[in-house]
Amino acid sequence: MRRTWHLRIRRTHRYLGLLIGIQFLLWTLGGLYFSWSNLDDIHGDHLKRPVPAFSTVASLVSPAVPLQTLHGQGIDSITSINLIDVAGTPCYQISYPTQQKAGSSTTQTRLADALTGQFRAELTQTEAITLAQQRFAGSPEVAGVEYLTTTNGHHEYREKPLPAYAITFRQPAHATIYVATRLGTVQSVRTDPWRVFDLLWMLHTMDYAGRDDINNGLLRGFSVLGLLTILSGFALYGISSPGFRKRKTLSTKPVTNPV
Structure with a gap:
C-alpha cells in the first residue's frame, strides 16, 4: 500500500513538472530580468x-x-x-x-x-x-x-x-x-529594453490577449498547478526520506514477548 502511494505521488509530481516546467522557466527568466532592470531606464x-x-x-x-x-x-x-x-x-x-x-x-x-x-x-x-x-x-x-x-x-x-x-x-x-x-x-x-520587458511581462502574466491582465484564468490555473507541484514534491521527499522509511519499518515490525 505504501509503495502504491509512493508511485502515485511520484507520477503526479512528474507529470505536473512536465506540464508547467516551461512556464516555471519563463517566470524565472522574467523575474530575473525585472529584478535586474532599472525601471526608469525601461520607461525611457x-x-x-x-x-x-x-x-x-x-x-x-x-x-x-x-x-x-x-x-x-x-x-x-x-x-x-x-x-x-x-x-x-x-x-x-x-x-x-x-x-x-x-x-x-x-x-x-x-x-x-x-x-x-x-x-x-x-x-x-x-x-x-x-x-x-x-x-x-x-x-x-x-x-x-x-x-x-x-x-x-x-x-x-x-x-x-x-x-x-x-x-x-x-x-x-x-x-x-x-x-x-x-x-x-x-x-x-x-526602446528595445522596454520591448524585451513587455514580452517577458506577457509571458509572466500569461495574458496573451492584452498582456496586462494579471487576473486571467490561465495564470490562476497554472498558479494552482504550481502549488500542487510543490506540495507533491514535499510529499515525495517525505515518503522517500530514510527517516520516514525507518519509522515506517519500526511501526510495522512485530513486537515479540520477552521470555
Whole structure:
C-alpha cells in the first residue's frame, strides 16, 4: 500500500513538472530580468528632456477666451485646463466631457493658442516631429514616422490617446516617441529594453490577449498547478526520506514477548 502511494505521488509530481516546467522557466527568466532592470531606464525617463518653462512676462490671453468659445458651442463644463508648450508655442490644453448616443460620456481634448485664444487644429506631422526632437535627449536623427489611428492589445502604444505620431530615432536603442496629436504632448517613450520587458511581462502574466491582465484564468490555473507541484514534491521527499522509511519499518515490525 505504501509503495502504491509512493508511485502515485511520484507520477503526479512528474507529470505536473512536465506540464508547467516551461512556464516555471519563463517566470524565472522574467523575474530575473525585472529584478535586474532599472525601471526608469525601461520607461525611457533618461531619454526625456524636461518640459520647457514659460517666462512670467509672456503675453498670454486669459483662459476665459477659449472657454467662452466652448460655451458658445454648447459645452458647459470642463475637466481640466493646462498650459503646455507645443513646439515653442504656448497652448491651453482643455479637456471636457461629451455625451455619447448610448448615454456614456467620453473626454475630448482641444488645443487653444495661448497667445490669441483661438482654437487650433491637431498637431501636424512636422509639429509632432519638432516636439519629439525637443523632448528627446538622444540623437535627433529621425529614422521613421508613422501615423496611428488604431492599435491592438499587443501594440507598444496600446490603451494610449489616439490619433498619435510614432517618431522613431536611430539612436539609442531604436527609441520611439509617441506624440498625441489632439493633446499636443509626448505620451510615452519605447526602446528595445522596454520591448524585451513587455514580452517577458506577457509571458509572466500569461495574458496573451492584452498582456496586462494579471487576473486571467490561465495564470490562476497554472498558479494552482504550481502549488500542487510543490506540495507533491514535499510529499515525495517525505515518503522517500530514510527517516520516514525507518519509522515506517519500526511501526510495522512485530513486537515479540520477552521470555
